[in-house]
Amino acid sequence: MTTDRGVSVQAHGVIALTASACTSCMICVRECPSWCIELESHDEEVSEPGARRPRTVSVLDAFTIDFGLCMYCGICVDLCPFDALAWQPDFDYASGSAAGLVQGISELESWQRGPGASTAISDS
Amino acid sequence: MRGIDPVFWVDEFSRLQAQGYLFFDFLTAYEREGEIEVIARVVNPKSKESELLVTKVDADHNSVTSISGVYPGAVWHERETAEMFGVNFIGLGDKRPLLRRSMLARPPMLKSSVLATRMLKPWPGQPSNRKQQPIGVVEDWLQK
Numbered sequence: 001m002t003t004d005r006g007v008s009v010q011a012h013g014v015i016a017l018t019a020s021a022c023t024s025c026m027i028c029v030r031e032c033p034s035w036c037i038e039l040e041s042h043d044e045e046v047s048e049p050g051a052r053r054p055r056t057v058s059v060l061d062a063f064t065i066d067f068g069l070c071m072y073c074g075i076c077v078d079l080c081p082f083d084a085l086a087w088q089p090d091f092d093y094a095s096g097s098a099a100g101l102v103q104g105i106s107e108l109e110s111w112q113r114g115p116g117a118s119t120a121i122s123d124s
Numbered sequence: 125m126r127g128i129d130p131v132f133w134v135d136e137f138s139r140l141q142a143q144g145y146l147f148f149d150f151l152t153a154y155e156r157e158g159e160i161e162v163i164a165r166v167v168n169p170k171s172k173e174s175e176l177l178v179t180k181v182d183a184d185h186n187s188v189t190s191i192s193g194v195y196p197g198a199v200w201h202e203r204e205t206a207e208m209f210g211v212n213f214i215g216l217g218d219k220r221p222l223l224r225r226s227m228l229a230r231p232p233m234l235k236s237s238v239l240a241t242r243m244l245k246p247w248p249g250q251p252s253n254r255k256q257q258p259i260g261v262v263e264d265w266l267q268k
Contacts (some may be wrong), residue, residue: 026249026251029248029249030249030256030258030259031249031259032248032249033259033260035242035245035247035248035249035258037248038248039248
């Protein structure tokens with residue numbers, strides 16, 4: 001299976017983030033051999049009706065991947081316990097500056113391939 | 125993969141070349157349990173057979189005999205292995221470094237070498253409430 005750009009759908013093109021699935025556990029940040037992932041989060045208390053005490057949940061504030069440092073090894077994707085990170089075959093995010101390769105939550109989420117994905121997949 | 129006594133390292137390649145292993149593929153090194161080993165592959169283009177040979181680098185002198193006399197194509201690979209792992213290839217004529225501008229710092233591919241970028245950039249995975257060691261960084265190293 002390839003995309004309409006002729007790239008295998010399994011290609012290590014870019015890492016897509018599903019921020020709602022991320023629990024800010026920091027496993028990807030700590031295991032990254034290139035130190036290219038940075039994550040910021042804070043704890044919030046959530047009160048649920050019927051619960052005796054409020055629950056503490058981590059809320060993701062910032063998540064960045066510096067694709068200028070990333071070596072596309074995929075360790076973060078493999079280790080994420082909640083599948084918040086996934087490979088996507090897109091590759092056209094070149095930049096004229098090193099800072100342009102640093103992608104935040106909104107950019108990383110934009111790579112998710114859903115029903116309305118911009119890049120069509122063909123069987124050829 | 126065949127382990128070769130360092131004494132017979134060059135002889136083994138001469139023998140293989142005489143047997144028709146005319147294509148030199150690559151030579152590099154790796155570090156395992158504190159010891160550096162040099163690995164090289166040669167191919168017989170007719171039979172498509174290949175041989176992958178490994179030898180231990182002499183720990184006292186950090187040296188191994190160069191096979192560039194047998195396979196001239198090995199010069200580039202031995203130069204690279206010399207600058208990246210600090211291995212001294214005895215008999216290698218051209219010892220100019222390929223990538224490193226200065227040979228003052230430790231060979232960068234050794235596990236005991238801490239890269240300059242690891243000093244400059246704080247580890248993004250450091251927990252706020254305790255000290256933790258990043259993976260793949262030498263044991264007694266901790267960022268200030």
